Amino acid sequence: MRILFLGTPDFAVSALSAILENGYDVVGVVTQPDRKRNRGEATSFSPVKSYALQKGIEVYQYESIKKEGVEDIKNIAPDVMITCAFGQIISQEILDIPKYGVLNIHASLLPKYRGSSPIQRCLINGEKTTGVTIMKTALAVDSGDILLQKEIDILPEENAGELFDRLAILGGEAIVEALGLLEKGEAKFTPQDEKLATHYPMISKEDGRIDWSASAIDIFNKMRGFTPWPSAFTYLTGKLFKISRSRVCKSEDIIDVMKDFVCGEAYAEKTRAFVKTGEGVLELLEVQIEGKKAMDVSAFLQGGKLKSGEILG
């Protein structure tokens, strides 16, 4: 079976490598064009491109696959195409090319969390489980008929990076299983229940700004969803201040000490730091101030940059 793989980030690399390791014939990959990344002067390839080059797979890149890629893909004549966080919308003309159709790997249990950043969104919303879905790639985003799903529990303190890694592996397993079904002619597709569908836009940098009037648990979930990227942040004495690890404070003593604090006000001990929120107290565990590396709060506190009474935000 001739496979054409369309993907861009690390998540897609995991799937691609699973496909290769199971002996499938990947005749090419399509990925986003090389982007200029400046600080460090490295113009970098997408992770999928780097991986494909390493494996000696043909790489195709288009600013717009709909406009520039159709002829190429017809010539490649794949039996099946697989999309995975590709980053471009595909046209019907392209969807009609491969005889086994076009499959997509999506990191959520569809029809929930359609759209970009499903992993982050799950965490932000405090979901307890998530998973991956293999479905037909359709014109409407993430709306195609489902072939199979795999579910996993979200760990209580897991952040997006960690969950991402686990789902990437799961996605690889799922797509290999899906290809097996296709080959055996046992693939059965089930339409999604549109009534249960939820859709979220891509998260942006600014969405990571912490609103200290929210509850501690919501802030905690947001922080997990935004870590390691684009990160949950606030401001400390005018400087960007990221929080990469935290937890909801359970200590009655601390909560009592801070009962008259305003939202965003900090309470610092020798090795621990807390912030008052709209509901409850958030304990900071790992932070990063602009220009510095991320560090444990205890180390950060040694530097004397955060004192009780300081207002974050």
Added chain:
RNA sequence: CGCGGGUUGGAGCAGUGGUCAACUCGUCGGGCUCAUAACCCGAAGAUCGGAGGUUCGAGUCCUUCACCCGCAA
């Protein structure tokens, strides 16, 4: 050559020309304590990212290199 911050004992930091190598923590030794991430006493440990320069004299000014990080893409 997109903009900016940073590189000082194991960690976090102070220190902008002349006892300048400080502080908090950690480490080691001792003490106190039922006990402790608490407290007390003492000790080890840095030639201040690399190279060059200015100067009577530089961590502190200049040039350059390397690495780290934030922003923007």
